[in-house]
Amino acid sequence: MDIEAIKTQIDSEIQNINSPEELEDFRVRFLGRKGIIAQLTSTIPSLPQQERAAVGQDVNALKNKILSLINEKQKLITARPIQPAVTLCDISMPGIVQDLGHLHPITKVVDEICTIFNRMGFSVVEGPEIETEYNNFTGLNIPLEHPSRDVFDTFYLKLPRYPVIPLSRSTGKQANRQTGKLLLRSHTSPVQIRVMKSRKAPLAVVVPGRVYRPDAVDASHSFMFHQIEGFMVDKNIRFSDLKGVLEALAKAVFGKDIKMRFRPHFFPFTEPSAEVDISCIICQGKGCSVCGKKGWLEILGSGMIHPNVFKYVGYDAKKYTGFAFGLGIERIAMLKYGIDDIRLFFENDLRFLGQF
Numbered sequence: 387m388d389i390e391a392i393k394t395q396i397d398s399e400i401q402n403i404n405s406p407e408e409l410e411d412f413r414v415r416f417l418g419r420k421g422i423i424a425q426l427t428s429t430i431p432s433l434p435q436q437e438r439a440a441v442g443q444d445v446n447a448l449k450n451k452i453l454s455l456i457n458e459k460q461k462l463i464t465a466r467p468i469q470p471a472v473t474l475c476d477i478s479m480p481g482i483v484q485d486l487g488h489l490h491p492i493t494k495v496v497d498e499i500c501t502i503f504n505r506m507g508f509s510v511v512e513g514p515e516i517e518t519e520y521n522n523f524t525g526l527n528i529p530l531e532h533p534s535r536d537v538f539d540t541f542y543l544k545l546p547r548y549p550v551i552p553l554s555r556s557t558g559k560q561a562n563r564q565t566g567k568l569l570l571r572s573h574t575s576p577v578q579i580r581v582m583k584s585r586k587a588p589l590a591v592v593v594p595g596r597v598y599r600p601d602a603v604d605a606s607h608s609f610m611f612h613q614i615e616g617f618m619v620d621k622n623i624r625f626s627d628l629k630g631v632l633e634a635l636a637k638a639v640f641g642k643d644i645k646m647r648f649r650p651h652f653f654p655f656t657e658p659s660a661e662v663d664i665s666c667i668i669c670q671g672k673g674c675s676v677c678g679k680k681g682w683l684e685i686l687g688s689g690m691i692h693p694n695v696f697k698y699v700g701y702d703a704k705k706y707t708g709f710a711f712g713l714g715i716e717r718i719a720m721l722k723y724g725i726d727d728i729r730l731f732f733e734n735d736l737r738f739l740g741q742f
């Protein structure tokens with residue numbers, strides 16, 4: 387083998403080496419047990435006596451040269467700077483847009499309405515979705531024969547009955563006949579009972595939350611929906627206070643030009659009671675398909691708290707008066723955003739949710 391030719395081969399090969407793997411391959415080929423240096427060394431004993439020393443030195447020198455080349459290359463490869471940033475991150479490329487979640491439209495409307503009431507001095511309270519039959523009906527002066535108590539209108543729970551606590555005489559006959567059944571609350575009004583039983587008047591409270599009714603699901607009905615209950619109790623609270631508060635709400639949610647009307651109605655827990663309509667926000671009161679050509683849209687029920695309710699919670703009905711109202715969030719959200727199907731709120735289709 388020609389040592390000079392090997393030197394040239396080494397010089398050109400080492401230049402093209404760029405990785406630890408290539409360098410190792412190079413080392414094995416030249417310095418390995420069956421490598422070129424080993425082969426050269428093995429030929430020495432068969433050389434004429436006088437040449438052996440010189441060839442031996444040449445092979446040794448070649449081996450040292452290869453070792454030092456490998457050493458240098460090793461340093462170069464390991465000390466190589468990290469790839470320049472520009473190849474890792476091209477700052478002229480469009481950024482990666484993260485899909486951020488956001489509040490559900492129902493949560494937004496609840497927040498908006500609670501904020502409006504909070505500014506008017508109402509505190510925000512929550513109650514449980516599993517209620518007693520007493521709080522949901524009896525305490526609200528809803529008689530035993532009322533159709534809303536029917537199993538077709540309320541989800542009763544098949545839970546073990548809890549012991550019935552005897553009620554005081556002042557709660558009356560109906561209350562004594564309570565069965566102690568549990569149910570999924572059919573409205574947020576029972577939180578009136580909870581709050582008034584645990585706090586003294588004066589009070590001003592709003593209660594957002596889920597309610598449940600066994601309704602067949604269609605474009606305007608759902609077995610679960612949201613309400614906000616509100617009530618205020620103090621000395622000398624009058625119907626005009628109710629009107630003022632609700633008008634402030636309607637104007638804050640639907641704009642200053644909105645008109646409002648109170649229609650006489652019946653609710654067992656208020657007397658007098660009224661349903662409240664706003665002028666149709668689609669046709670501005672002219673009459674369209676959304677308002678059924680009436681020009682008005684019903685948005686809530688309200689009234690002055692019935693003295694029997696005060697009696698059930700132990701408030702002095704001669705001393706205190708109060709108003710109460712209950713509104714459906716989905717209805718308000720549908721009007722506000724122009725949504726024509728309540729099911730859209732609960733299907734969690736991102737094409738719908740992404741619009742809010």
Ligand code: DAH
Nearest residue numbers: 573656687688689710711712
């Ligand atoms: N609880 C009633 C319902 O779910 C709504 C309601 C009407 C609440 C009149 C009230 C009220 O507080 O005064 O249909």
